[in-house]
Amino acid sequence: MELQTILKQKRNELQLTQEEVAEKIHVSRQTISNWENGRNLPDLSSLILISEIYAVSLDELIKGAPKMVKQLDKKIKKGHYFIGVSILSSLFIALTLSYLVSPGELSAAILFFGTIIIVFLLALLLMLMGILSILKTVQDNR
Template sequence: MVIGNKIKTYRQVRGFSQEELAKKVYVSRQTVSNWETNKRYPDIQNILLLSVLFDVSVDELVKGDLEAMKEKLSNRKVNAAMSVYTYMMLIATLLGAISMGLVVYFENEPIVILIPIICFSVMFFSSIKIERLKNRQDLKTFAEIMAFTEGKDVEAQRKKRNRSHDAMEKAMIVGGFAGIVLVMTLISVLVFAVLK
């Protein structure tokens, strides 16, 4: 990615410190530093602010990065890793829910409790890995920028980034997922209790 060098160059040409630039675009100095070192990519709103502030086009700021963005968005390795972790999470959850019935069935064997603990640990590990992959790749930011440069609906992409919307969506997914796991666990416990 080349935007970091461009931000730093334009900032220095305009005579801004990182702190001054941060105040002008309503972010922290650390955020500006992360942009300049290519640790994070500015979102489309910040790119628009930077283009106005530096008096350059958005295309000029992101030129050279668009192909890399397209590549990351379609990166088979990242997509494959996300798929693997998703499947791991789902299988571990299913096995964890079913294994709760085993805990009831083998109530005199305390070691059996390790099975659901291990399964649910794998589930949490996998979900964390998925989120880190998404964040590390700046996938939402790249999708927004690609939509903007291609003249598509950026607002549709922005809605995916909206923190309150994200929190609500995640809460609904987690709640629904927890409900399904709870039902599966209850069924497993009932089946194994009957078999006992």
């Protein structure tokens, strides 16, 4: 059974309105409607609350949403790829900068630690950008 069918069926069995479920999950009534009509998918935190309200296992809900599983897999793979590219890009930039700076003007230790700090800050910035994009995606699904 598909997730949208499970959501609507369980809500009707418990004789709850979309508004009542929305209040318990802390989303809008329109969000519940979108989930039940298959326009959007709930995020993981919402699924946990849904499983508690409807007394349904997460396993049952997730099995009813193969599309959601594929989306989560894509996001995870995209995140791993993004982090890897971020670190490699940061290393490349840091090494390029260290090459451009003349070793005669700075001691090797300062240059080395400066390069490490630049790599760390760039990687941190890129990871923060990745986290913000994931949060935006989660917000858009609500």
